[in-house]
Amino acid sequence: MxxxxxxxxxxxxxxxxxxxxxxxxxxxxxxxxxxxxxxxxxxxxxxxxxxxxxxxxxxxxxxxxxxxxxxxxxxxxxxxxxxxxxxxxxxxxxxxxxxxxxxxxxxxxxxxxxxxxxxxxxxxxxxxxxxxxxxxxxxxxxxxxxxxxxxxxxxxxxxxxxxxxxxxxxxxxxxxxxxxxxxxxxxxxxxxxxxxxxxxxxxxxxxxSLRQTEPVDNSGQCTPSVVVPQPRSSSSVGGGIKDRTRERACREKSPRHRAKGSTGWSAARTAAAMREARCVQLHTWWTQGSCVRQLAHSLRPFFEAGWSWEEIARELARWTVPLRPRHVASYVSSEIRRRVNTGQLFLPDGLIAPYRQPTTSTWDDNATRHGPRYAAMQALKARTFRPAAARAAAAFEEIRRILGRRAEPGPATTSSVCRVPGARPENVLLSSTEIASLVETHDPVVACETLWAQVDEAAEHRLDTEDRLGSWEYWPPAGPEPY
Known part of the structure; x- marks a missing residue:
């Protein structure tokens, strides 16, 4: 080694x-x-x-x-x-x-x-x-x-x-x-x-020994016992702090703000809306089985407009829903907004927020902050490339004309007779009185439990009929016929 x-x-x-x-x-x-x-x-x-x-x-x-x-x-x-x-x-x-x-x-x-x-x-x-x-x-x-x-x-x-x-x-x-x-x-x-x-x-x-050799950190604040007392200011002596409560009481009351997430509906009004929504649910097949509270919240625009549950059920029946939605309340809210914004449903102003339309601009006007710079660039192109600049200007004029035509408001669709007060114009074909008279003269609308009972009774009757028709008796085979 x-x-x-x-x-x-x-x-x-x-x-x-x-x-x-x-x-x-x-x-x-x-x-x-x-x-x-x-x-x-x-x-x-x-x-x-x-x-x-x-x-x-x-x-x-x-x-x-x-x-x-x-x-x-x-x-x-x-x-x-x-x-x-x-x-x-x-x-x-x-x-x-x-x-x-x-x-x-x-x-x-x-x-x-x-x-x-x-x-x-x-x-x-x-x-x-x-x-x-x-x-x-x-x-x-x-x-x-x-x-x-x-x-x-x-x-x-x-x-x-x-x-x-x-x-x-x-x-x-x-x-x-x-x-x-x-x-x-x-x-x-x-x-x-x-x-x-x-x-x-x-x-x-x-x-x-390591803790003893480490220097003491005195960078923090002093203890309250070594803080030098400060003299009182004139405002505290003159009663500034004393009169703050009186000044705050004499101050004008600011309007009470609504809590975040609140809709302003009372508990009684919400319960009444839920009862109306329950009636709507019983008379509309694709809303059955959903949450009544969520359905009542989505139907609030109709309740604000003064619609009854018969009118709401008739309106929902006109939507021709082919399949049951996965979330009924969300579908009702989105469909109400879509129909109001497309003119298929008429409700008082302010109940449904309109769709935001994006501002249209060709980037060569002063509507945006890039407008002057883009206009200067187009002027430089017009001086340098005359034929191409002329074709681009003609194309921009055509685009402006098409956009202006689309931005023009269409003819307002008005109804001759408004049966529901507060709606302009109303999309329900029958009034509340007419619906009440029809209910008196015709059979009442069958609810879902009654329909299920009738279906079960019809099924039992059909099975009994099939059993009676399918019964048979045993007949022994006949002997050979003589020659």
Whole structure:
């Protein structure tokens, strides 16, 4: 084995001091031989047990390197182990990838130095191979004969597992059960318990000394006891604070604002609307089964206009809905707005918000902030390209004429007779009196429960009729006729 002073790249001054390394017991009782056989550095054949926490891995590295079991391991080896400990947090098994290029850039070393210190960790039994890296292009293997140069190149990385040699566990007084990578700690000896207590006391002492040496932060506000009292101002003495309540009481009352989300409907009015909506629901097949409260809310424009439930049911019957909507209330609200804005339904102004019409502009007028600039650009084009500018101007004039024709209001459709007060003009063909007279002279409208009862009765009658027609008697076969 080569002497330490003969290694040129190791400075004996910067090497770890064995006397200052925590938890280093008498190592003369624990002889250790370097693991130079590459076969013993695999995860399946290693004699070290696995570690899953980076703190345990760093403690094992500091112990093994500080004890001087490897003549070439030093501060750089510990720094490499610190990088490996950071990568262990990404895996629950304590595995971490090893990239020589990335690690060399992080440590500021050459690739050969990174390889050497990784070999020192393997020889100390602190790192074991999980998977060997390869320069083979895995993309070529994945795509096979379909691989092309556009797929690129990708190699496989080396995976290491953090392990701890048995010598470290024996020096710390730990009882280990099992052999190899799957071994686990089951307890400690008396000497190990004393070392653990000494380590805990030393850690507590170091933390206490660190808290005592830290400077006191006085950047915060002073306590109320040291705040200098300020003299009272003239406003507080003259009764400014005293008369604030009177001034606030004499101030003009601002109008009471309606709460956000409120519609201004009282509880009694809402209950009456729900009763009307229930009648509408019974007489309209595609609204049955929906929420009465939501249906009453969507029918509020009709209730605001003074419509009764008979008029609303007649209007909904005119919509010719082919299928039951998934959400009845949303469909009713959207259909009312669409019909009012298209002129198919007439309600008092202000009940339904009109659709917002986008402003039409050809970008060459002063209606937008780009108008003057666009006009100047068109003038420059007219001076430079006369025929093309003339055709563009003619096209713009035609577009303006078409847009102006579409913006002209159409003829207002008015009704000669308005039967419902407050509606302009009304879209219900019969008034409330006419509907009441028809209800008196004709059969009443059958509700859904009555219809279902009639359907069940008709079905039972049909089944009884089929049973009577399908009954038969057994007649024995007749004998052969005589010749």
């Amino acid at each position: 080569q002497h330490v002073s003969a290694c040129r790249h190791i400075n004996p001054v910067v090497r770890l001091d064995v006397s200052k390394t925590a938890l280093v017991a008498d190592t003369s009782r624990h002889p250790f031989g370097l693991i130079c056989d590459s076969h013993a550095q695999e995860i399946g054949t290693t004699a070290s047990r696995r570690l899953r926490r980076g703190a345990d891995f760093l403690a094992a590295v500091q112990f093994m390197v500080g004890a001087g079991y490897h003549p070439k391991a030093g501060r750089t080896t510990v720094q490499l182990a610190e990088i490996f400990a950071k990568r262990m947090a990404r895996s629950s098994e304590g595995h971490f990838p090893f990239s020589a290029e990335a690690t060399a850039r992080e440590l500021g070393l050459k690739r050969r130095a990174v390889y050497n210190h990784a070999r020192y960790l393997r020889e100390l039994g602190l790192v074991a191979y999980v998977e060997h890296g390869s320069k083979r292009n895995v993309l070529r293997t994945r795509y096979g004969s379909a691989w092309t140069r556009e797929h690129g190149y990708r190699g496989t990385a080396t995976l290491f597992a953090a392990v701890a040699p048995r010598m470290w566990d024996e020096a710390l007084g730990r009882r280990i059960e099992g052999e190899g990578y799957t071994a686990r700690q089951v307890g400690v000896t008396d000497a190990g318990r004393e070392l653990a207590i000494a380590a805990a006391v030393d850690k507590q002492r170091r933390m206490r």
